[in-house]
Amino acid sequence: MKIIGRAGYYRYALAAVAVFLLTCVSMSNNTVQITDSFHPGMKKIASKGKSFKQGWNDTLASQDEKPGMQCSFTYDYWIDSIEVTQKSFYDYTGRMPVADTSPYGVGDNYPVYYVSWFDAVLYCNARSKAENLDTVYMYYGSKVLTNGSVYELAGISYDLSRDGYRLPTESEWEFAARGGTSILLFVKSGDSSQAQNYAWFTGNSSGTSHPAATKLSNSLGLYDMAGNVFEWTNDWMGSYNGQSIINSAGTLLPDASYEKVIKGGAFLYGMIYLRPTHRTATYSTILSSANEYVGFRCVRGAISNAQYLNSKSEDFTPNAVNILSGNGDLKSFTGAVESKLVFINVTGENRTLCVVDFSSTFPFVKEYTDDKNVYMPTISPDGRYVAYCSRNEGLSGTSKVTIRSLDSLGSPMVNLDADSAYIPHWWVNRTSGDTCIIYTNSAIVNSSSLWKSTKTYRQKISGGKPSGVPEELIADGSYHDGISADGRYIVTAYSSLMMRKLETGEERQLFLSPYNGKDANGSTQVCNTSMAPDTTGRCLFLDFGYSGTSTLTGGSYGIHQYMFVSDFTDSVLNVLRCPSDEDSWDFPKWTNQPQFAISCCQNSAAQTHAIYVVDLKNQSYKSIITGVEVQQPYLWIGEISSNPLNLDLDSLGLYNDPPVEYSQGVFASKMNLFWARHDSLDVIFTGCSLIQAGIDCKVLKKYKAINMGFSSCCLMGFTTIICNYLLPHAPLLKVVGIYIPFYYFGLPMGEYTTTWWSNSIGKSKGFIYDKNHNFWKDSLPKGLDKLIVNVPCPAQEGDSLGDIVTWGCSGWGGSDPDAPDFTPWTVDDSIYKQNYASFVELIKEVSAKKVHLVAINFPESPYYKNTDHYLRYGPSWETGRAVLAQIKALEKDYPYFHVYDAYQDGNHDYTDADAHDYNHLCFDGSAKLTTRLDSLFTVILKK
Numbered sequence: 001m002k003i004i005g006r007a008g009y010y011r012y013a014l015a016a017v018a019v020f021l022l023t024c025v026s027m028s029n030n031t032v033q034i035t036d037s038f039h040p041g042m043k044k045i046a047s048k049g050k051s052f053k054q055g056w057n058d059t060l061a062s063q064d065e066k067p068g069m070q071c072s073f074t075y076d077y078w079i080d081s082i083e084v085t086q087k088s089f090y091d092y093t094g095r096m097p098v099a100d101t102s103p104y105g106v107g108d109n110y111p112v113y114y115v116s117w118f119d120a121v122l123y124c125n126a127r128s129k130a131e132n133l134d135t136v137y138m139y140y141g142s143k144v145l146t147n148g149s150v151y152e153l154a155g156i157s158y159d160l161s162r163d164g165y166r167l168p169t170e171s172e173w174e175f176a177a178r179g180g181t182s183i184l185l186f187v188k189s190g191d192s193s194q195a196q197n198y199a200w201f202t203g204n205s206s207g208t209s210h211p212a213a214t215k216l217s218n219s220l221g222l223y224d225m226a227g228n229v230f231e232w233t234n235d236w237m238g239s240y241n242g243q244s245i246i247n248s249a250g251t252l253l254p255d256a257s258y259e260k261v262i263k264g265g266a267f268l269y270g271m272i273y274l275r276p277t278h279r280t281a282t283y284s285t286i287l288s289s290a291n292e293y294v295g296f297r298c299v300r301g302a303i304s305n306a307q308y309l310n311s312k313s314e315d316f317t318p319n320a321v322n323i324l325s326g327n328g329d330l331k332s333f334t335g336a337v338e339s340k341l342v343f344i345n346v347t348g349e350n351r352t353l354c355v356v357d358f359s360s361t362f363p364f365v366k367e368y369t370d371d372k373n374v375y376m377p378t379i380s381p382d383g384r385y386v387a388y389c390s391r392n393e394g395l396s397g398t399s400k401v402t403i404r405s406l407d408s409l410g411s412p413m414v415n416l417d418a419d420s421a422y423i424p425h426w427w428v429n430r431t432s433g434d435t436c437i438i439y440t441n442s443a444i445v446n447s448s449s450l451w452k453s454t455k456t457y458r459q460k461i462s463g464g465k466p467s468g469v470p471e472e473l474i475a476d477g478s479y480h481d482g483i484s485a486d487g488r489y490i491v492t493a494y495s496s497l498m499m500r501k502l503e504t505g506e507e508r509q510l511f512l513s514p515y516n517g518k519d520a521n522g523s524t525q526v527c528n529t530s531m532a533p534d535t536t537g538r539c540l541f542l543d544f545g546y547s548g549t550s551t552l553t554g555g556s557y558g559i560h561q562y563m564f565v566s567d568f569t570d571s572v573l574n575v576l577r578c579p580s581d582e583d584s585w586d587f588p589k590w591t592n593q594p595q596f597a598i599s600c601c602q603n604s605a606a607q608t609h610a611i612y613v614v615d616l617k618n619q620s621y622k623s624i625i626t627g628v629e630v631q632q633p634y635l636w637i638g639e640i641s642s643n644p645l646n647l648d649l650d651s652l653g654l655y656n657d658p659p660v661e662y663s664q665g666v667f668a669s670k671m672n673l674f675w676a677r678h679d680s681l682d683v684i685f686t687g688c689s690l691i692q693a694g695i696d697c698k699v700l701k702k703y704k705a706i707n708m709g710f711s712s713c714c715l716m717g718f719t720t721i722i723c724n725y726l727l728p729h730a731p732l733l734k735v736v737g738i739y740i741p742f743y744y745f746g747l748p749m750g751e752y753t754t755t756w757w758s759n760s761i762g763k764s765k766g767f768i769y770d771k772n773h774n775f776w777k778d779s780l781p782k783g784l785d786k787l788i789v790n791v792p793c794p795a796q797e798g799d800s801l802g803d804i805v806t807w808g809c810s811g812w813g814g815s816d817p818d819a820p821d822f823t824p825w826t827v828d829d830s831i832y833k834q835n836y837a838s839f840v841e842l843i844k845e846v847s848a849k850k851v852h853l854v855a856i857n858f859p860e861s862p863y864y865k866n867t868d869h870y871l872r873y874g875p876s877w878e879t880g881r882a883v884l885a886q887i888k889a890l891e892k893d894y895p896y897f898h899v900y901d902a903y904q905d906g907n908h909d910y911t912d913a914d915a916h917d918y919n920h921l922c923f924d925g926s927a928k929l930t931t932r933l934d935s936l937f938t939v940i941l942k943k
Contacts, residue, residue, distance in 0.1 A: 039078045039300065043221050045176050047073035052175050053182035054248070055240050056277040065277045067242035071171045074247055077301025079168060079176050082212040082223045083111040083231065084123065084296055092126040093119075095148050097290065104267075104292045105209035111229045111295040113209065116660075117260050117287035118142070118150040120167055120232045120296040121158075127298065128164035136166040140324045143658065145763075151288040151658040152362065154326030158234070160249060160303040167234040168299040169306075170261045170279070171248040177225040177264065177276035179218055199227030199274050202821050205267035226274040229295035230262040230281060237261050237279065238309050249306035253409070256795045257662055258362050259284040266293035270820060283711055284662040287362070319347045319628040321354060321365045328650070328657070330358045333613060333622050334596060337649070337791050338638025340406065341598070342377040342386050343611060346629035353377055353388065355406055356625070359638070359792035361659050368409055371402070376423045379406070379636035380435065381592065385464045387424040387437055393480070393494050393527075395422075396442040396450075403437075403464055414465050418457070423480040425531075427458075430486060435461050438490075440478035445495050454478035456490070474500070477507075481539070482531030482590070489537040489568060493529030497541060499568055508568060511543065515570045517552030528560075530589040530597075537568045540590050540597055540616075553577070560584035563599065565616065576619055579612065588614070591635045598635035639790055645781045651769035653788035661760035665794035666692075666710035671725075671766070672793050673706055673802050675785040678729045680704050683937070685737040686721050688713045690858040694921040695737065697801035699930040703734075703937070707802035715741045715750025715835055717757045719842050724775040727849050735852045735937055740887060740899075741839075742880060743873040746825040750835045766791075809922035811912035812861040818918045819867045822874030827882045840890065847896040852940050854933070855887060857901045860919040865906040872919040881905070898940055902929055 055061070055068035087108035090096045097114040098106055104113065115123075122142075125135040139153035158166065168176070196204045198216050205227075213223040235250025237259040250261065262285050265273035272278065285294065330339045338359040345354045350372040354365050368374075377388040386406055391399035401421035405411035416424075422443040427436050442454040456474035460467045479490040479500060491499045497510040513520045525544045532538040545558045552575050553562055561584050565574035578585045578601055586608045588599035597614040599621075611625035611633045625633075643649060653675070656668035674684075683705035685695045691709025708721065718738055726736060744750045751757050761767055766788075770776065776784065825832060846853040860871050870880025888899045902908060914925030921929060 041080055041082070042078040042298075042300065043081050043176075044076060044078050045172070045180065045220065046076050047172075047175060047180065048076045049073070050175075050180065051244075052178065052180070054171055054174055054277075056275070060272065060275070061277060062279075064237070064239065064279050065275075067240055068277075069240050069242050070244040071175070071248050072244070072246045073171075073175070074305070075301055075303060077168075077172055077299050079172070079222065079299045080297035081217070081221055082297070083229060084120075084298065085212055086110050086112045088112070089115070089123055092130060093123055097147070097149060102292070103208065105211075107211060109211040109213075111209055111212055111224070113229050113292050113295045114147075114149065114290045115232075115295060116149050116151060116290045117167075117232050118153050118156070119290065121153070121156075122150060123296075124165040124167065124298055131165075133164040133300075134159075134162040136160065136162050136164045138322065140322070141326060143326065145658060145660070149290045149660075151660055152326050154329065155323035156362075157320065157322060159320075160234075160306045163300060163302045165298045165300055167232055167296060169249050169303075170233045170235040170263065171245075171250075172299055172301075173231065173233050173263050174276050176220060176222055177218065179220055195226075195271060195274070199265065200224070200267045201227045201265055201274055202268065202270050207268065209267050225264055225276070227265050228267055229264075229293055230266045230269075230273075230285075231264050232294065232296040233261045233263055235261045237284070241310055245307050245309065247303050247306050249303065249308055251310060252308040253364060253366055254362070257284040257665065258286045258288070258659075258794075259662070260287045262294055268293045286659060286662050286665075288659045289661055316347055316350050318345055318350070318352055318367055318369065321345055321367075321625060321627040321630065323356060323363055323365060323625060325358065325622070325624045326363065330613065330622075330624065332650070333615070334593070334637055334640065335649075336593070336638045336640045338383065340379060340383055340636045341611070341624070341633060342379055342406075342636075343600075343625065343633035344374055344377065344631040345627060346631055351375065351631075353386065354630075355386070357406075358624075361656060361665065361794055366409055368404075370409075371413065376632055378424060378426060378589075378634045379592075380426050380461075380464075381428050382435075383636045383638065385461075387426065389422050389424060389439075391422065391443070393423065393443045394445060396420075396444045396454075399443075401437065401439050403461065403466075405464055416459055416466055416470070418459075418470060421457075422478070425480075425482045426461075427483050427487070428485075437461055438473065438479075438483050440480040442478045443480055443494070444478070446477070446492055446498055447495055451478065452476045456480070473502075481529040484531055484535055484537055485533055486535040488535070489531065491529055491531050491539045493526045493539070493541050495525045495527065497524075497526045497529060497539070497566070499537070499539065501537075501568065508570070510539075510566050510568075510570045511541070511564070511572075512570060514551070515566075515572060516543070517550035517572070518546050519548060522546050522548065528586070528588055532565075532590055532594055533592050534594045536594075538565055538573060539567070540565050540588055542585055542588060558584065560586060560602070563588050563597070563614070574616055576614065576616070576621075579621060579623075582610070587632045589632075589634055591637050593637045593640060595640075596635070596637060598633045600631060600633060641787055641790065643787070645783065647781065647784065647787065648769060649787070651765040652784070653766045653791035654769075655761060655764045655766040656793060657765045658763075660763075661712075661756070663710050663712045664760050664764065667713075667761055668764075668766075668793040669795075670706075670708040670710055670802055672789055672791065674708060674725065674730075675788040677704070677706060678725075678785060679731060681706060681730050682732045682734040683737070684726055684730060684733065684735075685709060686713065686718045686726070687737075687739040687741075689920060690739045690856075691737070693807045693916060694856075694858055694926045694929055695933075696803050696923065696926040696930045698803065699927055700934055700937075702934075704732075705801065709802075712756060714747075714757060715744040715838065717751070717761070719750075719838065720757070722842065723845055724770070724777070727846065727851065728775065728777045729780060733849075733851050734941060735854060736846060737854045737856060737933065740855050740857050740884070741835075742871055742875060742883060743822070745832050745835045745839075745883060746823065746829070746875060747835075748831055750838060803926070807916045807920060807922045807926075809913055809924055810916055812863065812915045813918045815863050815866070817861040817863045817867065817869075818872060819864070819869045820873060822869075824879075825875060826879050827886065832883075836886065839887075843890060843894050843897045847894050850896065852896050852898060852937075854898045854900055854936065854940075856929075856933070857884065857899070857903045858919070859902045859904075859908045859910040859914075859921065859925070859929070860906075861915070862906040862908065871903070895943075898936070900933065900936060902932070 051072035238251025582601035
C-alpha cells in the first residue's frame with residue numbers, strides 16, 4: 001500500500017544517513033566552493049577532472065540505487081545554495097503555486113512546492129531570460145491545469161551545452177550533496193539526533209516545510225540538500241549499469257511511467273529518503289505531478305558532451321529533432337486516438353530510424369541508432385512493427401528489408417530471406433487474412449531497358465517474422481510504390497508513373513498530357529508515389545514542375561510544389577500546394593487511412609526540415625516535426641471512430657488526462673480492462689497495491705475475474721469504483737474483493753490528504769465525463785465500452801487479467817521492519833466513525849445487488865508483532881484489533897459481507913518465499929492467497 005508523503009523514518013535507517021549529514025560540514029574533500037557576483041546565490045562546484053561513486057550497494061540501498069557506478073566530470077558547474085523559494089518563483093514566473101492557506105509552509109523564504117517538472121523548467125527559462133542567458137529548454141506549446149500548474153510542454157527538449165539555468169543532472173546533484181566525495185558512512189543509532197541539525201524530515205518537521213537555510217549547510221555551503229522538500233532533477237529515472245560514465249545525463253528516454261529522478265528527502269518523509277543516493281519518493285513521481293513535498297534548485301554549467309546511461313557509445317551525435325504536437329493534438333486533427341510516426345533522421349552519412357507515439361502520455365522521439373543505413377520505413381497494419389530497406393529508390397544491387405518491433409530500441413532486426421529486397425509495403429490479404437510485405441528485387445528507374453527483368457514479390461509475415469517462402473507477384477517489373485487494399489492495382493513511379501491492374505495485367509502510364517495540365521512538351525516525370533489504402537486505385541505523387549500555365553494549378557509552378565492524386569483512368573482528382581512558408585513537398589506518402597497523407601517539406605535552403613500531416617479531403621495540413629534533415633516519413637493512424645452517438649471523444653475514457661499522479665496511468669489501464677470485459681465478469685478485485693500485488697486471477701479457474709488494484713486506491717477510491725462502475729455495469733458480478741483500509745480509516749474522507757482522488761482521477765476528463773452522465777447508470781450507450789477500450793493508456797507490467805507478474809520474491813525485509821510515523825487515532829475518533837459509516841453504506845449497497853463483498857486483511861511482515869505498528873502504515877495494535885473486531889461483527893448483519901483475515905495478528909504462514917517487501921506479497925504469495933480465496937468463494941456462493 002502506498003502512502004505518499006507519510007513515508008516516515010526507517011528505524012534501522014536512523015544510523016544510515018546520520019554520518020552523511022554529520023559529514024556534510026566536516027568531511028574533507030578537494031572540491032572548492034566559490035561565490036562570485038556573476039552567479040548570485042550560487043556556489044561553484046569545482047568538479048572538472050573529478051569523479052565519485054554514484055549510487056550505493058549497501059543493505060539499506062533500494063534496488064534503483066544499485067549497482068553504484070563511477071561518474072566523472074569534464075566541466076565545473078554552479079548550483080543554488082538554497083532551494084528555489086516561493087518569492088523567487090513568483091518574481092520570475094508571476095505565479096504563486098502555494099496558496100495562502102496551505103498547511104505545508106507559506107512565506108517568501110519557504111521553498112516553493114506544488115510545482116511540476118514542467119513548472120520548474122519554465123522557471124529556469126524565465127531566470128535565464130532575465131539575465132540575458134540562453135534558455136536550455138525548448139517547447140512548442142503548453143497545457144495548464146485550472147490551478148495554473150503546467151502538465152505538458154509539447155515537444156519539450158533541452159540543450160545541455162547551453163549556459164543557462166536548468167535543473168541539475170542526478171550526478172551533479174548527488175556530487176554536490178555528498179560534498180564532492182564518494183563518502184557515505186554509518187554510525188550508531190544513538191547519534192541520529194544529530195541529523196536534526198541538518199535536515200527537516202518527519203523526525204522534526206511537524207508535517208510542514210520550513211524557511212530555507214534554517215538548518216546547517218553541508219561542506220560546500222549548500223542548504224537543505226537533505227530534507228525540507230525533494231528536488232526535481234533533469235534526468236529520467238533509469239537503471240544503473242555499474243559501468244563508469246563521463247558527464248552523465250541520466251537515461252535517454254522515459255519509461256512507461258514518465259518518472260523523473262527526485263532527490264534529497266522531504267519534511268513528510270523519513271531518514272532513509274535523506275540519503276543522497278536515494279532517487280524517488282515512495283512511488284514514481286511523474287513529471288506532470290505537483291506535490292506538497294517536491295520543489296527544486298537550479299544549476300548553471302554547459303555540458304558539451306553529455307552521455308546517457310545504458311546507451312551504446314556512438315561515433316556520431318544525431319541531429320536534434322523537435323516535436324511540434326503534444327498528446328491529443330493529432331487526435332483533434334485526424335479523429336483517431338492512436339497514431340505513430342516513423343521517419344529518417346539524417347546526420348551526415350548516418351540515416352537513423354526515429355519513432356514517435358503521439359498517443360502516449362508525453363510523446364518523445366525514440367531513435368534507433370544501431371542501424372545507420374535506413375530507407376523507406378513503413379508501419380505494419382496493427383501498428384506494432386516497422387519495416388525498412390537498406391538502399392534507396394533508383395538503385396539496384398544488394399539490399400535488405402528489415403523488420404523490427406516498435407516496442408523497444410533494443411528490438412532485434414529480422415531480415416527477409418531474399419538476395420535483394422527493396423522498399424517494403426505492408427498489405428493484408430482480404431481473402432486469407434494474412435499480413436504480407438510487398439517488395440521488389442530492384443528499384444531502378446522504370447525507363448531502363450533492364451526494368452522489365454526486375455520482379456515484385458509478396459512475403460507472408462507472422463509475429464513480425466517471415467513465414468514461408470516469398471511468392472512472385474510480378475515477373476516483369478518492380479512495382480515498389482504500393483498495392484491497393486483489394487489487391488487489384490499496383491503502382492511504381494520512378495521516373496514514369498506506371499500502374500498495373502493485376503487481375504488483367506493491363507499496364508498504363510499516367511500523368512500524361514493533357515491530363516497532367518501541361519502541353520505535349522511538359523515533363524511527365526514523377527516521383528514519391530504511394531497507393532491509396534483503399535480499393536479506389538488512386539495514387540499520390542509529386543512531379544517536376546511546369547513553366548507554362550497549368551490547367552490543374554492555374555499557373556506555373558516549381559519542382560515538387562504540388563501534390564497530385566490520380567487514378568487508373570488518368571484523372572487527376574486532387575491537387576494540393578505546399579504550405580506558403582515552405583518551398584516544396586518531399587517524400588509524401590499515403591497513411592493507412594485514405595483521408596490522410598504524411599509528407600516532408602523543404603525550405604528555401606533546400607533542407608527537408610519539417611514533417612506535415614495532410615488532410616487530403618479538407619485540403620489542410622499540420623506541422624508535427626522539425627529537424628535539420630528529416631526524410632521518408634510514414635504515419636500509422638488507428639481506428640477513426642464514426643461516433644454516431646455524438647459522444648465527446650476528447651473526454652470519453654481519458655482517465656489519465658491530465659496526468660497529474662503516477663497511479664492515474666495504472667487506473668486508466670485497469671478501467672480499459674474493465675470496459676473490455678465488463679459484461680462477462682463475475683469476480684472483480686479493487687483497491688490499493690495490496691490488491692494489485694496480492695491477487696492472481698489466473699488461479700480462479702472457475703471465474704471470469706480481473707484485478708483492478710492500483711497503488712494509493714483509498715477508501716473513497718474503491719467505494720467510487722464499486723458503486724459507479726462495477727455494480728451498474730457488470731451484470732454477471734457475483735463477488736467483489738477489497739482490502740480492509742486500516743490506514744485510510746484514520747484520514748478525513750478516507751482519502752490521502754483529502755485531495756488525492758479528488759485532484760487526480762477525480763479531475764480527469766474521463767471521470768468527469770462519466771460523472772456528468774451519472775456514470776451511465778440510466779443508460780449505457782451501445783458501443784461506448786468499445787470506444788473506451790480504443791483509448792490509449794499507459795503500458796503496465798502485467799497480464800491480460802490485470803495481475804502484476806513482476807513483483808519478485810525478496811522476503812519480508814528482515815526482523816526490523818519499516819515502521820513509518822502515523823498519527824495515533826482510535827475507534828472513538830470522529831474521522832474514523834465517519835469512514836466506518838461510509839464503509840457500512842458500501843456494504844449495504846453491494847448487498848442490495850446480492851453481490852458478495854469480501855474484505856481481505858492482507859498478510860504483512862510477521863515482525864510487526866515486535867513493533868507498535870499493527871501494520872506497516874499503522875494504526876496501533878489496540879486500534880487495529882478494535883477495527884478488525886468491528887468489521888468482523890458486520891458479517892452477522894450482512895450475509896453478503898465476508899471478512900478474510902490472512903494476517904492473523906502476524907501469526908500467518910506466509911514466509912519470506914511469499915513476500916515482495918514489508919507489506920506486499922510476491923507472485924508466489926499472491927497465488928497462495930488467491931487459492932485460499934477461491935475456496936472461500938466456493939463456500940459463500942453455494943450459500
